[in-house]
Amino acid sequence: MLNAAKSMDLMMIFLCGIFSLGFAIFHTQFWRLFDWKNELPKLHAANKAIMQIANLRLIYFFLFVACVCFIFPQELLETSIGNFFLGGMSVFWLGRTIEQFIFLRINHPMAHLLTYLFMIGTLLFAAPLLL
Numbered sequence: 307m308l309n310a311a312k313s314m315d316l317m318m319i320f321l322c323g324i325f326s327l328g329f330a331i332f333h334t335q336f337w338r339l340f341d342w343k344n345e346l347p348k349l350h351a352a353n354k355a356i357m358q359i360a361n362l363r364l365i366y367f368f369l370f371v372a373c374v375c376f377i378f379p380q381e382l383l384e385t386s387i388g389n390f391f392l393g394g395m396s397v398f399w400l401g402r403t404i405e406q407f408i409f410l411r412i413n414h415p416m417a418h419l420l421t422y423l424f425m426i427g428t429l430l431f432a433a434p435l436l437l
Contacts, residue, residue: 315434316379322395322430323375330368336361371395383434392431399427 336342346354374391375382382388403424410417 311437312383315383315437318430318433318437319375319379319382319392322392322434323372325427325430326368326372326375330365330372333361333365333368389435392435396428396431396435399424399431403428 342358346357349357378388382392403421406417406421406424
């Protein structure tokens with residue numbers, strides 16, 4: 307039987323997977339949410355391509371992270387490479403939080419919501435390492 311702390315850590319890793327899956331789904335909606343059909347043609351061809359390629363790679367990355375969390379929760383908890391992965395993901399979300407203040411200086415409820423979600427990601431991925 308699992309002890310309570312390990313059980314909680316495994317639940318946190320599962321939540322990390324759900325969190326990552328949610329961001330993958332969110333990024334699939336960028337074309338519609340940001341009206342890329344009309345907005346991207348205003349950009350230079352290279353910038354238009356870079357935006358879409360970067361977004362597709364982020365979708366892949368978030369799906370990959372979700373799969374790692376769902377398939378290898380024990381390894382994430384019990385191995386140094388797993389701990390390194392969790393720590394790296396926590397730093398990823400911390401960096402994304404900081405970048406929000408540097409690059410997206412708008413006063414909009416959605417921007418604020420995203421900032422809070424990025425902070426949650428930082429804590430969510432760090433929690434199994436700290437508990």
